Amino acid sequence: MPSRDSTGTPSARLAPAWRVALEWALRAFALAFLVLLLLRTLDPVEAVKSTETTTSPTLGRALEAWTRRPPARAAATLDSVPTPAQRDWMAALMHAGVALTWDGAVGSPTALSVTTLPDPAGAWEIDAAAGRDTGLALHDGLGMIDSLRVTSTRARIVVPRIVRGVEARSSGARASAPVRDSVIIRRVLVEGAAGWETRFTVVALQERGWSVDALMHVAPNVDVRVGSPAAPDTARYALAIEVDTSAHLVAGAANSFVRSGGGLVTLHDAAGLGPPGAGSVVLERRADGEVRGSRFGAGRVLRVSYPELWRMRMAGGDSIADPVARHRDWLARAAASVAYAPRVTVHTAWPDDPAPYADLVARVGPPTTVASRDGGSASSQLFGAVPDSVLAALLLLSLLGEWLSRRLSGAQ
């Protein structure tokens, strides 16, 4: 089969001048469209000129519209954090190829966590983050729990009762977290020499609602027993408290108890006892001592070197508000911080949106100012209103035309 060159005449291989000019023009158009597309990609200002925009009130409708006809770019100017469903939707559109950005003042970043503490009197720790020096209102299923001013960026309170969950409201922002679990609270074992520290430790824990087994050493072979004290085991005890160095029952099983998840509190001269305290951290410090916490196996150890905690309860006249409660609460917090408490998951009908701002940033990205510079309207400059797809089509048509021209000229 002869080649095209061998069958064509010399005159047929020569294209007319108008055809050559057309081909050069098409090449120039293609190159121009290519350059334009490249410039659009590189220039964000130019890019947003083809951006579809929306605001918080119309975000829902915009998301529906963008789902039906996905734009290349979209921008939302928000005055509040979108709902979890809207954030999911925005993230899905981004995964589908829509370059979605947002900006606006959505209130101070607010986050919330609710933790059930092992405290027989009932205790939930609410840990909230909000903007510095802003007001924070906490609500549960029955209404307002508390209101406070966040002096740093964190507020923490412990409340005795929460119904279903907590919502934190701060400067137009909201975060909510449900109660996720309840805890199984076992007994506490207290051991030490007969004396005020042992006795008031037992009394304070009993007042708090703990079931206490206690072993108080009065004389050689003479002990006072409260309940039925036995060697600490997580099947029976949530935690054990060594009041002093006489606590041989606890000391004998402390390592295995803590390793298997139990909590251990050592006081005073017993603070050096128990499992190794390597890696411990100072949790509280006063002039007369400190509280150090550490992990050992699956359990936790709290070493308290303050002398005579019972004086917290007895000392002070009317100038100190309710020292009994102060002593009781302090010990309850210490116990709760280490107690072994198996958790049972509970399901409550409460919004689970503990950190909406962080979730928005994680899923859609941080706020950008590009959309605001756009002003929310498309530009009327040259090709500014022409979508990229049209430019790409023109580019392809130019290349196709140029190719057809050369092909047809070769066929003559």
Next chain:
Amino acid sequence: MTRFVFCTGQYDSGDWDSAPLVPANLIDSVAQYTSIAVAPSGVNVPLASDAILQYPFVFLTGHLPVRFSEAERRNLRTLVERGGMVFMDDHNHDIDGIFHRTAMEEIGRAIGDPIDLPNDHELYRAFFTFPDGPPTTSQELNGWGDNLVHKNLQVVLRDGRIALLYSSKDYSSEWNYHPESKKFNAIDNTKFGVNVIVYALTR
């Protein structure tokens, strides 16, 4: 380890220091029979002072009429409400005497009226066992020729535990001697005092 300090309460009316050897004698007994860390000497602290709250066990005694000041009454109430224990003994051994009547009025005014303590209460088993209840004193057993035997002690309870123990048995006379003289007794008559202190420290 915290040491137990025996505290005698000073009150303005009457004679709070009528039995000055009782603290040393009881301290000696506690040290002798138990392993409780105990301070070798007691302290005398004004009942009207906030410092009394540093001592959760307070001993009160006297012969004469008792009239607490408002501050004394308030501190007595505070001590009891915070979990302390008061042991009050009538240094007389009469029935319905002047100390007894006035002390009962003051106790009632400060923390509530005392009630009889059953003689099988755990106080009588706190360390030594007293199956018949409070041990009688030599004064009761015809020591003064009056044959007045008080069958029960009185108490004010808080949350089921003894917050104030009141005795008309005159333990103040019974225990008011030098500890060294204990060796001359066939039976140590301070043993019940050990029970009172062990009870205070463990219940």
